[in-house]
Amino acid sequence: MSGFHDPDAGRSVARYLGLTLEEVGEVRAGGAEVHGTAPAPGYLRLPDGSIAMGALLGLADSVAGLCGGLAALPGWVVSTNLMLRAVDLDVVGPLDLAAEVLRVGRNAVVTTVTVRDGHDATLVAEGTLTSAILQPAGGPPVYERPLVLRAPPLDPDTTPALDEFVGVRSVDDDTVAIDLTDDLRNPWGILHGGITAALVDVAARHATGASRTTDAVVHFVRPGRVGPVVASVRRVGARADGHLVRVELRDRGSDDRVMAVAVATARG
Amino acid sequence: MTDAAEAAYPPARHVLRDLGLATETGPALRSRGSIAVGEHLRTPAGVVHAGAVATLVDALGGGLAAMAVHPDWMATADLTLHLLPRRDVAEVAAVGHVVRRGRTTVVVEVDLTASGAPLGLATMTFAVLARRDGNPVITQPGGVAAMTMAVPGSGFRAPLEESAGIVVIDGPSGTLDLPISEYVRNSLGAVQGGMMATLAAAASDRTLTAASGATLATVDLEITYLSLAKSGPVRTVTTVLAASPDDGTARVALVDTGAEDRVTTIVRSRAVRVP
Numbered sequence: 450m451s452g453f454h455d456p457d458a459g460r461s462v463a464r465y466l467g468l469t470l471e472e473v474g475e476v477r478a479g480g481a482e483v484h485g486t487a488p489a490p491g492y493l494r495l496p497d498g499s500i501a502m503g504a505l506l507g508l509a510d511s512v513a514g515l516c517g518g519l520a521a522l523p524g525w526v527v528s529t530n531l532m533l534r535a536v537d538l539d540v541v542g543p544l545d546l547a548a549e550v551l552r553v554g555r556n557a558v559v560t561t562v563t564v565r566d567g568h569d570a571t572l573v574a575e576g577t578l579t580s581a582i583l584q585p586a587g588g589p590p591v592y593e594r595p596l597v598l599r600a601p602p603l604d605p606d607t608t609p610a611l612d613e614f615v616g617v618r619s620v621d622d623d624t625v626a627i628d629l630t631d632d633l634r635n636p637w638g639i640l641h642g643g644i645t646a647a648l649v650d651v652a653a654r655h656a657t658g659a660s661r662t663t664d665a666v667v668h669f670v671r672p673g674r675v676g677p678v679v680a681s682v683r684r685v686g687a688r689a690d691g692h693l694v695r696v697e698l699r700d701r702g703s704d705d706r707v708m709a710v711a712v713a714t715a716r717g
Numbered sequence: 718m719t720d721a722a723e724a725a726y727p728p729a730r731h732v733l734r735d736l737g738l739a740t741e742t743g744p745a746l747r748s749r750g751s752i753a754v755g756e757h758l759r760t761p762a763g764v765v766h767a768g769a770v771a772t773l774v775d776a777l778g779g780g781l782a783a784m785a786v787h788p789d790w791m792a793t794a795d796l797t798l799h800l801l802p803r804r805d806v807a808e809v810a811a812v813g814h815v816v817r818r819g820r821t822t823v824v825v826e827v828d829l830t831a832s833g834a835p836l837g838l839a840t841m842t843f844a845v846l847a848r849r850d851g852n853p854v855i856t857q858p859g860g861v862a863a864m865t866m867a868v869p870g871s872g873f874r875a876p877l878e879e880s881a882g883i884v885v886i887d888g889p890s891g892t893l894d895l896p897i898s899e900y901v902r903n904s905l906g907a908v909q910g911g912m913m914a915t916l917a918a919a920a921s922d923r924t925l926t927a928a929s930g931a932t933l934a935t936v937d938l939e940i941t942y943l944s945l946a947k948s949g950p951v952r953t954v955t956t957v958l959a960a961s962p963d964d965g966t967a968r969v970a971l972v973d974t975g976a977e978d979r980v981t982t983i984v985r986s987r988a989v990r991v992p
Contacts, residue, residue, distance in 0.1 A: 529822060529842065530794075530795055530842055532795075532797065532939045532941075532985065534939070534958070534966060534985050534987070536958045536959045536966060537959070551941070551943055551980075551983065552943045552944070554844075556821040556822075556844065556845075557794070557821070557822070557844065559941060559943065561983070572958060575958070575968070575985070576939075576985070577795075577939070577941050577983060577985075579794065579795065579842070579941070581819075581821060581822065664937070664987070666797045666799075666840065666939060668816070668817075668824050668840055668842065670816055670817035670819075670824050671817065685799070685801065685835050685837065685838060686801040686835050687801075688801055688802055688936065688989050689802070689963045689964055689989040689990045689992070690963065690964040690987065690989050693799055693801065693837070693838070695838055707816065707817070710816055710824070710826060710840065712797060712799050712838050712840065714799075714937075714987075
């Protein structure tokens with residue numbers, strides 16, 4: 450059951466990321482353009498000071514997902530494939546994100562997303578999100594257009610780091626797991642796509658010992674409904690730009706179904 | 718594949734035949750395929766051309782997806798390829814399986830090896846389409862079905878890019894053209910997905926090598942297919958996102974110059990130094 454009747458449902462992840470979303474340009478059917486801004490606080494950074502790829506994946510999924518959703522109205526969307534490639538993770542901040550629609554079809558919408566360092570407009574990352582268009586029971590979310598969703602700033606001294614917010618625990622050298630708490634769900638009531646993608650980053654770094662993940666392709670194949678969600682890593686090999694890994698996420702509480710399959714590169 | 722479709726596509730002179738793609742398909746939506754890697758499938762860096770591997774996985778994955786959606790049809794929505802830069806590859810072996818068959822999409826994953834050791838991974842998403850007249854009929858075999866695309870006389874006589882007809886307009890800026898010929902078309906009359914990947918990899922190799930100052934080989938391709946390229950020539954518009962002596966990242970847009978420069982495909986690529 451979706452939470453689209455409640456404007457606050459499924460917003461926990463965006464609030465944690467400090468993401469403010471704003472629809473820009475002309476409001477029109479079958480298209481949309483969304484800008485996002487988010488701080489780059491210490492709790493979203495890794496020990497080497499870089500912004501966590503997991504945070505960028507979460508931000509990109511949120512901005513591009515909203516963009517695709519607005520273009521898909523009166524339907525709404527779920528993420529099916531997120532590709533994000535980092536260019537420079539050593540950001541000053543804040544982060545500026547922009548998403549626009551590349552193609553809208555009957556069943557899917559494709560959006561492109563860029564992330565820039567608000568400090569000097571340096572490109573931080575860019576990618577593509579493909580989403581499936583669904584018809585929510587009870588209808589899509591009702592938004593005043595052009596849409597603005599603000600996230601109040603969080604106290605950087607008391608806000609948990611990304612791994613802690615997600616609740617990551619080590620299972621073994623190649624595996625991490627999380628419980629599927631309500632804070633990690635999206636308005637559909639399933640695990641937020643951004644958290645699924647962030648878990649790929651966490652698992653890749655955990656298994657390789659690398660300091661950062663630099664790119665990820667995530668295929669969301671089934672929803673995460675029950676948990677715990679277990680991410681298992683297979684190391685494919687090493688090359689000049691890092692370790693190439695395959696990550697598989699399963700929902701243990703839903704007959705151990707495969708939720709997502711991902712490929713990532715971790716370096717450093 | 719059956720009857721008329723087998724006879725009609727691919728034609729006798731076609732990149733899939735020159736690749737010599739051989740496949741074995743089982744009843745459980747799993748398939749194996751392989752291509753031999755001769756001199757014409759190597760890049761100047763000495764590794765197998767990412768476009769050749771993309772063509773292999775596109776054909777293998779497409780066959781699996783077609784069986785999964787039967788009696789409907791499908792089109793490739795995205796293809797990702799991640800390779801290890803190995804010089805010792807004489808044959809690429811691919812093992813594909815259907816990860817998920819949903820109502821509107823099919824996800825296929827392909828493991829790539831050479832001489833029994835990992836070479837890389839590929840993934841694909843296919844959009845499920847209603848069947849139209851002329852779509853090939855591909856059904857799951859009862860047992861293991863083996864086939865080869867090669868026919869007498871097939872095989873590359875020139876490097877892959879030259880065989881495909883790719884024209885380098887300006888290598889360092891990553892501007893290349895691909896005129897559309899029967900050799901590179903798919904069964905829908907558009908440029909075959911693997912050939913779009915080959916064109917993007919060719920642009921990526923050249924522009925990232927120029928930007929980095931070292932010979933790099935494209936190892937990652939993340940491809941989103943937006944529309945079919947039917948008119949041509951298809952031109953690459955390449956943007957370097959980052960470059961160092963060890964690796965580089967680029968964005969390649971493939972535009973159909975015969976269709977008002979419509980962007981048909983977006984590709985992000987990474988090239989690395991080959992040890």
